[in-house]
Amino acid sequence: MIKETTGNIPDEQWDRIIRPGSSLLDFKLKEVWQYRDLLWLFVKRDFAAQYKQTILGPLWHFIQPVFTTLVFLLIFSKIANIPTDGIEPVLFYMSGINIWNYFSACLTATSNTFVANAGIFGKVYFPRLVIPLSTVLSNVIKFGIQFSLLLAVMVWVGIKNNSFHFGTSWLLIPVLVIMMAGLGLGLGIIISSLTTKYRDFSVLIGFAVQLLMYATPIAYPLSFLKGKSYAAWIAYNPLTPIVEAFRYALFGTGTVDISSLLYSGIVIIILLFVGLLVFSKVEKTFMDTV
Amino acid sequence: MSVVIKVENLSKQYRLGNVGTGSMAHDVNRAWHRMRGREDPYLKIGDNNDRTIKGESNYVWALKDINFEVNHGEVLGIIGRNGAGKSTLLKILSRTTSPTTGSVKIKGRVASLLEVGTGFHPELSGRENIFLNGAILGMTRHEIKRKFDEIVDFAGVERYIDTPVKRYSSGMYVRLAFGVAAHLEPEILIVDEVLAVGDAEFQKKALGKMKDVSTKEGRTVLFVSHNMAAIKALCNKALVIDNGKVIAFTDSAEGMKIYFQSSRVKNQSVLEKSIDKNVDEFILWKTIEIRQNEVILSEIQNNLPFSILITYELKTDINGFRLFIDISDCQSLSICKTFFDEENDTGSYFKKGIYTSVLNFPENLFIEGEYIITVFAGMHGLKIFHPVNGIPVNLEVLEMGTIKRRRFENSFKGLVTLPVKWITTRTNES
Numbered sequence: 037m038i039k040e041t042t043g044n045i046p047d048e049q050w051d052r053i054i055r056p057g058s059s060l061l062d063f064k065l066k067e068v069w070q071y072r073d074l075l076w077l078f079v080k081r082d083f084a085a086q087y088k089q090t091i092l093g094p095l096w097h098f099i100q101p102v103f104t105t106l107v108f109l110l111i112f113s114k115i116a117n118i119p120t121d122g123i124e125p126v127l128f129y130m131s132g133i134n135i136w137n138y139f140s141a142c143l144t145a146t147s148n149t150f151v152a153n154a155g156i157f158g159k160v161y162f163p164r165l166v167i168p169l170s171t172v173l174s175n176v177i178k179f180g181i182q183f184s185l186l187l188a189v190m191v192w193v194g195i196k197n198n199s200f201h202f203g204t205s206w207l208l209i210p211v212l213v214i215m216m217a218g219l220g221l222g223l224g225i226i227i228s229s230l231t232t233k234y235r236d237f238s239v240l241i242g243f244a245v246q247l248l249m250y251a252t253p254i255a256y257p258l259s260f261l262k263g264k265s266y267a268a269w270i271a272y273n274p275l276t277p278i279v280e281a282f283r284y285a286l287f288g289t290g291t292v293d294i295s296s297l298l299y300s301g302i303v304i305i306i307l308l309f310v311g312l313l314v315f316s317k318v319e320k321t322f323m324d325t326v
Numbered sequence: 327m328s329v330v331i332k333v334e335n336l337s338k339q340y341r342l343g344n345v346g347t348g349s350m351a352h353d354v355n356r357a358w359h360r361m362r363g364r365e366d367p368y369l370k371i372g373d374n375n376d377r378t379i380k381g382e383s384n385y386v387w388a389l390k391d392i393n394f395e396v397n398h399g400e401v402l403g404i405i406g407r408n409g410a411g412k413s414t415l416l417k418i419l420s421r422t423t424s425p426t427t428g429s430v431k432i433k434g435r436v437a438s439l440l441e442v443g444t445g446f447h448p449e450l451s452g453r454e455n456i457f458l459n460g461a462i463l464g465m466t467r468h469e470i471k472r473k474f475d476e477i478v479d480f481a482g483v484e485r486y487i488d489t490p491v492k493r494y495s496s497g498m499y500v501r502l503a504f505g506v507a508a509h510l511e512p513e514i515l516i517v518d519e520v521l522a523v524g525d526a527e528f529q530k531k532a533l534g535k536m537k538d539v540s541t542k543e544g545r546t547v548l549f550v551s552h553n554m555a556a557i558k559a560l561c562n563k564a565l566v567i568d569n570g571k572v573i574a575f576t577d578s579a580e581g582m583k584i585y586f587q588s589s590r591v592k593n594q595s596v597l598e599k600s601i602d603k604n605v606d607e608f609i610l611w612k613t614i615e616i617r618q619n620e621v622i623l624s625e626i627q628n629n630l631p632f633s634i635l636i637t638y639e640l641k642t643d644i645n646g647f648r649l650f651i652d653i654s655d656c657q658s659l660s661i662c663k664t665f666f667d668e669e670n671d672t673g674s675y676f677k678k679g680i681y682t683s684v685l686n687f688p689e690n691l692f693i694e695g696e697y698i699i700t701v702f703a704g705m706h707g708l709k710i711f712h713p714v715n716g717i718p719v720n721l722e723v724l725e726m727g728t729i730k731r732r733r734f735e736n737s738f739k740g741l742v743t744l745p746v747k748w749i750t751t752r753t754n755e756s
Contacts, residue, residue, distance in 0.1 A: 049433070050332075050431040050432060050433055051432055051433050051434060051435075052431070052432045052436070053429055053430070053431050053432075054418060054419075054421060054424065054425065054429060054430040054431075054432070055424075055425070055429045056424055056425050056426055056427055056428075071461070071464075073461050073466055073467040074461035074462060077457055077458045077461050078458075080454075081447055081450060081454070081458055084449070084450060084454070085447055085449045085450060088449040088450075088490065089449075155444075156444055156445050156462065157422065158417075158422055158440075159422065159438075159440045159441045159444040160420065160422065160438060160440065160444050160445070160462055160463060161420055161421035161422055161438070162462060162464065233353075320423070320424040321423055321424050323417070323422055323423040324340060324341075324423055
């Protein structure tokens with residue numbers, strides 16, 4: 037009698053089983069860790085490729101915040117006469133723009149993950165999450181460059197006014213940056229998952245990010261809204277506590293309390309969880325619909 | 327021998343047409359069924375994936391109930407016509423998409439090469455791209471470092487290693503990309519037609535490397551190619567797919583035979599379609615057929631004679647009517663042109679009516695490969711009738727390998743063989 041020799045190999049003996057669906061909570065984070073070399077190389081690629089054949093190189097990152105700060109100074113400070121929480125206007129705007137830029141860069145770049153990388157994704161498998169993670173990391177470098185500009189301006193203003201603020205509150209900054217990264221990544225991967233089949237969201241994202249900036253205290257302090265009916269809505273924006281805390285950490289003034297930061301933290305965790313959920317579901321078949 | 331890949335009842339369904347509001351309605355319906363714990367309503371429908379006939383529904387099965395097993399150290403050739411489902415199968419095996427039903431079980435690390443140079447960034451140097459590409463294909467930095475010199479050596483780009491790859495010649499680019507892939511060390515290697523690129527020397531090198539990988543290093547290789555010579559040289563087993571179904575899973579020689587038989591298809595309709603569009607005041611093209619053994623084909627065996635039949639209607643009397651064909655290889659290099667009145671220098675007078683011109687080719691004229699035969703008509707020395715760039719007809723010549731003299735190295739072959747006999751006699755007895 038011919039016996040089938042292979043029919044009875046138990047599933048555990050196979051290294052990998054490819055099936056139509058899989059468990060919802062399998063985020064493959066362990067696999068992402070195995071591919072950390074690739075993650076790092078993508079960060080390097082993003083950064084290096086951006087400045088090939090430019091003379092100023094990374095110095096270009098100074099241009100955008102400098103000009104935006106100047107425009108904000110003119111419009112919000114000089115024309116609209118909006119106060120800046122007692123912070124030197126230049127520093128107020130520049131710090132807001134600094135942290136906002138990081139969020140918006142993370143969000144817009146990660147929200148494009150599937151569509152922009154369809155070429156690679158269609159040809160070779162690696163944990164797809166590597167791409168948005170590398171985007172978030174390479175934008176940290178950009179953030180760092182712009183932050184160093186902010187520091188330079190702070191030193192200059194400090195010498196002029198002969199006052200410096202430097203204390204333990206600075207330790208909060210890395211935490212805030214990580215929170216921003218989480219928020220950008222979470223939202224970004226949700227949007228990228230939604231846009232694989234229906235591109236409607238990618239149309240939305242461009243101006244939504246722009247409008248969102250005005251719903252965040254970037255060009256005005258939260259204290260300015262006190263007593264206004266819509267102030268609560270701005271406070272519900274999970275970005276608000278982070279931006280206010282960032283200014284508080286740098287300059288020692290602003291509207292911050294632990295509960296509002298905790299609120300942001302919870303929103304971020306929920307967004308990241310939902311994001312990973314839809315992302316890992318979409319990544320399996322998106323090549324058929326992208 | 328142990329089984330390293332086991333494919334069970336694997337199927338893949340695709341939706342045709344555009345994604346828009348209509349597909350949204352299907353998505354909603356599907357989600358609604360799933361919520362109630364029912365089966366996906368669209369899995370029950372779906373046509374065979376034959377692209378030449380109009381289907382009933384918008385769903386097709388690119389793969390349907392595929393079953394096979396691959397043992398350790400085997401080199402499996404996957405063959406089938408364009409659109410048979412080969413690439414879909416490779417995509418599922420390399421996890422770039424997931425199956426609709428069924429499962430694949432794999433033992434060992436898989437590296438897939440569906441394209442050379444995936445993720446190459448034009449602005450980065452050769453060195454940076456080796457690391458990037460290697461990591462994308464699943465190598466660790468340590469592994470790449472160890473193999474780095476070997477890769478550079480294989481690609482022969484030492485001098486350019488710190489230059490951005492956008493400055494590379496296309497040959498260097500491909501060699502570098504293949505070099506990285508060839509130095510992967512997975513237990514299972516999946517390769518899709520990458521040999522179709524590059525010059526003859528490189529193809530030989532790549533083929534040699536593939537052979538080393540399977541025979542010397544004892545790895546399992548899945549290889550998709552149209553190149554029957556490569557399949558024959560490399561593979562010991564063949565999986566023949568047609569319209570998303572396995573039609574044979576056997577040793578490679580037998581598999582190639584079955585593939586060849588299955589590819590005797592009705593492609594006359596395809597020709598007619600392309601001809602219909604080309605309206606000319608002088609000529610109406612009827613059919614262009616390639617025949618071998620009285621069967622209309624687009625793929626012919628090289629060890630049998632074949633002919634081209636061109637049927638056309640002349641709408642008026644034409645003085646100096648001329649019909650000619652051009653035979654080119656797939657790089658558009660013209661191999662020869664031949665006129666139907668080669669000896670006649672002035673052209674002849676043709677009355678209006680329907681004509682058939684037959685051109686007979688002897689056996690063993692073409693080396694196996696793909697060719698394009700372009701059919702032209704015109705008036706002697708005056709004009710070429712519409713379409714002026716001719717009507718292209720694909721001709722694929724399959725090597726049915728009985729001729730001893732063809733056993734040359736890949737680089738040692740010309741475009742055509744000559745139907746001549748050599749006679750060598752000794753004329754001087756010393």
